[in-house]
Amino acid sequence: MTELTIYETADQIRRLNVTSTPRDIAVALRDIGVSYEVWGVRDTPAAETEDAAILASYHREIEQLKADGGYQVADIVRLKKGTPNPQPLRAKFLSEHIHTEDEVRLFTEGAGAFYLRGDKAVFRMVCGPGDLLSVPASMRHWFDMGRDPHFTAVRLFTNPEGWVAQFTGDDIATRIPEYEG
Numbered sequence: 001m002t003e004l005t006i007y008e009t010a011d012q013i014r015r016l017n018v019t020s021t022p023r024d025i026a027v028a029l030r031d032i033g034v035s036y037e038v039w040g041v042r043d044t045p046a047a048e049t050e051d052a053a054i055l056a057s058y059h060r061e062i063e064q065l066k067a068d069g070g071y072q073v074a075d076i077v078r079l080k081k082g083t084p085n086p087q088p089l090r091a092k093f094l095s096e097h098i099h100t101e102d103e104v105r106l107f108t109e110g111a112g113a114f115y116l117r118g119d120k121a122v123f124r125m126v127c128g129p130g131d132l133l134s135v136p137a138s139m140r141h142w143f144d145m146g147r148d149p150h151f152t153a154v155r156l157f158t159n160p161e162g163w164v165a166q167f168t169g170d171d172i173a174t175r176i177p178e179y180e181g
Contacts, residue, residue, distance in 0.1 A: 001111070002038075002131055004028055005124040009117075013175050016121065029125065032118040035134040036125070041108060049152075051076040054108055058154060069102060069134075071156040081110075081150035093143040096173050097165035101158045103135040110151030113144045113179035122176050127153075140168055144179035 004025045006017045019025060022038045029036045042057040054076055055062065062074045079086060096117065105114075107127045114133060116123040117140035127133055135141055145151060155163070 001126065002128045003126045005126075007122045007124065007176055009120060009122055009172065025125070029116070029123065029133075032116060032123060033136050033139065034116055034123075034125075035132075037132040038130055039106060039132050040130040051078075054152065054154065058106065058108075062154065062156070065104065065156055069104070069156070070158050071104065073157045073160050073162065075155055075157075075162070076152060077155055078109075078152040079145060079149035081148055083149060086145070086147075086149050090145050090147075090149065093145065094173055094178075095167050096140050096142050096170050097167045098138050098140055099135075099163075099165060101137050102156075103141070104133070104156040106132045106154040108152045108154065110149075111181050112146065112149070112151045112153070113181065114141060115144065115173065115176060116141045117172065122172065124176070124179070126179065126181065140170070142173045146179050146181040 001020060003018065003020045005015060006028065008014050008016050026036045039061065055074060065071060066074065105127065107129055109129055111126055111128045114125045114127065114135065116125060116135060125133060
């Protein structure tokens with residue numbers, strides 16, 4: 001289920017607001033420079049659906065995003081429920097980091113949580129099927145796929161090398177509640 005939770009980080013961590021209304025989510029995220037849209041799901045892909053079929057089903061929209069944002073590569077990232085020993089992979093994304101390019105994700109199956117750091121708050125955006133999120137370059141954030149990950153997402157990159165992070169060294173991710181999904 002798509003949901004935005006806002007945590008105040010000024011003096012201590014405390015939850016300020018929770019919403020699952022797409023319009024309210026889009027407005028709150030726009031205020032910190034993040035783009036959020038609901039695209040819906042095309043023939044919800046089953047876990048065994050080929051990556052090429054997912055990319056083909058969103059081909060027109062992906063090509064438009066590439067043209068608008070200068071993205072060079074679109075691929076699929078996927079973790080199935082019950083994946084053996086997912087914790088090392090989960091841990092890789094749980095530390096706050098930035099990228100030199102936008103981080104664009106379209107979830108087609110399952111869910112995962114992006115934590116987006118604003119000036120005085122952290123916005124936990126739980127993305128589900130049909131959610132498109134674009135995190136601008138240099139925004140501090142991290143991603144939590146949960147203890148038993150289950151998600152499929154289209155990723156877009158301007159750098160053909162794909163996902164490259166610069167970790168901030170800040171421990172804020174350890175002070176915000178983890179995604180339990």
